[in-house]
Amino acid sequence: MSAPVVSIRNLSHAFGALTVLHELSLDIQPGEYVVLLGPSGSGKTTLLSILGGFLQPTNGAVLIDGRDCTHMPPAKRPTTTVFQDYALFPHMSVGANVAFGLRMNGVAKAERQRLARETLALVGLKQVLDKRPHQLSGGQRQRVALARALVMKPRLLLLDEPLGALDLGLRRQMQEELKAIQKRVGTAFVHVTHDQEEAMALADLLLVMQDGRIVDQGNPERVYTQPSTRFSATFMGENTLIDAEVTEISGTTATLRTALGTLALDRPGIRKGKATLTVRPENLRLGTAPSGRVSLGSGEVAESVFQGSYRKAVVRTGSGGDILLKLPVDMPVRIGERVEVHAEPRHIGLLQE
Amino acid sequence: MKRFLDLIAGLYALVAYGFIYLPIVVLVLFSFQASRFPLPPFTGPSLRWYGEVLGDSKFTGAMVNSVVVGVVSSAVAVLLGFLAAYGCARMRGRLGGAIRALLIAPLSVSYLIIGMGLVVLFNWAGVPKSLLAVGIGHVVINLPLCFAILYSQMSDNIIRLEQAARDLGAREWQVLSLVVAPVLWPALLASFVLSLTLSWDEFLIAFLLTRFETTLPVEIWTLLRSGLNPKANAIGAVVFGVSILMVVLAELAIFGKGKKKS
Numbered sequence: 001m002s003a004p005v006v007s008i009r010n011l012s013h014a015f016g017a018l019t020v021l022h023e024l025s026l027d028i029q030p031g032e033y034v035v036l037l038g039p040s041g042s043g044k045t046t047l048l049s050i051l052g053g054f055l056q057p058t059n060g061a062v063l064i065d066g067r068d069c070t071h072m073p074p075a076k077r078p079t080t081t082v083f084q085d086y087a088l089f090p091h092m093s094v095g096a097n098v099a100f101g102l103r104m105n106g107v108a109k110a111e112r113q114r115l116a117r118e119t120l121a122l123v124g125l126k127q128v129l130d131k132r133p134h135q136l137s138g139g140q141r142q143r144v145a146l147a148r149a150l151v152m153k154p155r156l157l158l159l160d161e162p163l164g165a166l167d168l169g170l171r172r173q174m175q176e177e178l179k180a181i182q183k184r185v186g187t188a189f190v191h192v193t194h195d196q197e198e199a200m201a202l203a204d205l206l207l208v209m210q211d212g213r214i215v216d217q218g219n220p221e222r223v224y225t226q227p228s229t230r231f232s233a234t235f236m237g238e239n240t241l242i243d244a245e246v247t248e249i250s251g252t253t254a255t256l257r258t259a260l261g262t263l264a265l266d267r268p269g270i271r272k273g274k275a276t277l278t279v280r281p282e283n284l285r286l287g288t289a290p291s292g293r294v295s296l297g298s299g300e301v302a303e304s305v306f307q308g309s310y311r312k313a314v315v316r317t318g319s320g321g322d323i324l325l326k327l328p329v330d331m332p333v334r335i336g337e338r339v340e341v342h343a344e345p346r347h348i349g350l351l352q353e
Numbered sequence: 354m355k356r357f358l359d360l361i362a363g364l365y366a367l368v369a370y371g372f373i374y375l376p377i378v379v380l381v382l383f384s385f386q387a388s389r390f391p392l393p394p395f396t397g398p399s400l401r402w403y404g405e406v407l408g409d410s411k412f413t414g415a416m417v418n419s420v421v422v423g424v425v426s427s428a429v430a431v432l433l434g435f436l437a438a439y440g441c442a443r444m445r446g447r448l449g450g451a452i453r454a455l456l457i458a459p460l461s462v463s464y465l466i467i468g469m470g471l472v473v474l475f476n477w478a479g480v481p482k483s484l485l486a487v488g489i490g491h492v493v494i495n496l497p498l499c500f501a502i503l504y505s506q507m508s509d510n511i512i513r514l515e516q517a518a519r520d521l522g523a524r525e526w527q528v529l530s531l532v533v534a535p536v537l538w539p540a541l542l543a544s545f546v547l548s549l550t551l552s553w554d555e556f557l558i559a560f561l562l563t564r565f566e567t568t569l570p571v572e573i574w575t576l577l578r579s580g581l582n583p584k585a586n587a588i589g590a591v592v593f594g595v596s597i598l599m600v601v602l603a604e605l606a607i608f609g610k611g612k613k614k615s
Contacts, residue, residue: 075519075521085513089532089535100521104521
């Protein structure tokens with residue numbers, strides 16, 4: 001692995017008596033798209049502000065290309081930010097907005113106009129150079145803000161809920177373009193959002209934050225199917241959590257006992273004691289478990305609702321609680337029927353906290 | 354019955370507006386009087402008294418003094434108010450609140466008290482009665498107003514714009530001159546024109562703080578002491594005209610901005 005662009009070391013931050021970041025450490029690789037996902041108050045925006053230099057951390061260090069930038073002002077840092085409400089200068093044309101940073105750095109007029117035009121073309125905007133920001137649509141403003149930050153050729157681009165102000169359709173479209181632009185320029189991006197779908201679609205590295213801590217990190221697929229904490233299991237989408245206890249370990253195979261019965265899973269690095277099983281509703285099926293799938297136990301179908309692209313069902317197990325399923329619509333389900341619920345082992349998450 | 358009530362309401366409005374505007378109408382009308390006294394019957398129209406006023410160096414000099422004091426004191430008040438608002442918008446907590454309150458509080462103090470205080474202070478500090486003293490007095494009365502107007506415009510939005518400018522490499526003076534001041538331009542203009550209007554016809558402080566060279570309102574007062582004179586009407590009409598002009602300018606500055614936003 002090459003040297004990281006950004007190293008965050010033991011970063012803590014407190015506003016008065018309230019600690020919002022706890023001893024956070026993280027490396028960001030060149031060209032990586034990092035998404036910080038968390039509810040409001042989880043510290044994700046604070047972390048972004050510290051990376052941008054708008055906030056001085058109480059403790060810890062931020063290294064960019066190995067250089068300590070912890071107390072470097074935003075103007076001097078090789079980072080730029082796309083702000084949540086874009087923060088475009090309303091009294092300047094789009095061209096002047098994009099060229100502003102170059103102007104501050106003493107780039108000659110002709111050169112900065114050329115670069116501004118080039119960067120606007122990169123984000124898919126060509127004919128707006130002389131317009132004022134208030135003449136543009138939300139999506140166009142978003143692109144101008146992106147161009148204004150990209151034209152500086154930062155080592156790290158910070159995006160604070162950049163799609164939050166757009167309506168859903170446009171958000172999904174911009175999300176794809178954002179990813180494409182990032183791949184084209186190859187700059188490392190750090191993107192803050194509370195939209196899980198956006199986070200999963202964009203991230204190379206997904207960080208789930210809660211109460212000032214990174215509670216899960218990895219590629220989005222892993223975080224989604226095999227969350228490593230109870231919080232990330234429940235924060236992202238629907239999930240069924242089943243309490244379990246690891247009673248026996250032989251080799252890498254662990255035997256677990258739940259209120260619904262026992263099952264065996266091949267999981268290295270597990271220890272005896274309390275555990276939680278997590279399964280996404282779309283990975284569960286009904287009926288007798290075929291070979292290669294693991295039965296989680298049985299219960300009675302309490303609910304079956306047609307939802308268009310899937311059928312939502314709830315299996316009530318009594319002692320084990322309710323299990324939520326998203327089944328193919330053509331699968332017949334009768335309410336009151338006694339059924340067995342099973343899943344593939346790789347779709348079963350195992351938490352030990 | 355409905356019609357009767359409408360009639361009463363119309364009459365009431367007529368009386369109310371007459372009460373407010375009749376004195377001004379009379380003042381302006383008799384400024385065009387041809388004879389020596391500004392009393393009925395109206396003998397004009399004539400520009401005789403305007404000619405006399407404009408030919409009298411005492412009045413034209415006072416007018417120039419008023420303009421100079423107004424423009425300079427308003428510019429200083431706007432600059433100080435702007436910097437104070439800029440700073441205060443970044444202060445949280447009790448100290449910021451206390452500073453804001455102290456800056457705005459003079460709005461509630463009468464000009465008489467402020468004028469007397471300045472007389473005593475300047476006397477003690479050895480500042481002679483002069484146009485400079487009046488100018489300082491006008492900064493004292495206009496600063497709170499400028500501060501209040503500009504502080505109300507210092508939204509989070511502006512703070513974010515500043516952050517963006519700094520992020521892109523702007524130094525502090527560039528943030529102020531290239532981003533904050535242009536964005537706040539309508540509010541800056543509005544507070545300047547408002548200050549100018551207040552300074553333009555301010556009498557009490559100017560009266561207390563000048564001796565030989567003085568401003569127009571004080572000169573008018575001196576003239577009125579020797580009885581009614583259409584000359585005073587002519588000056589009054591000029592003062593009124595200039596005030597109206599400035600109010601219109603201020604309105605344009607404020608509502609021009611409102612239009613752009615919507």
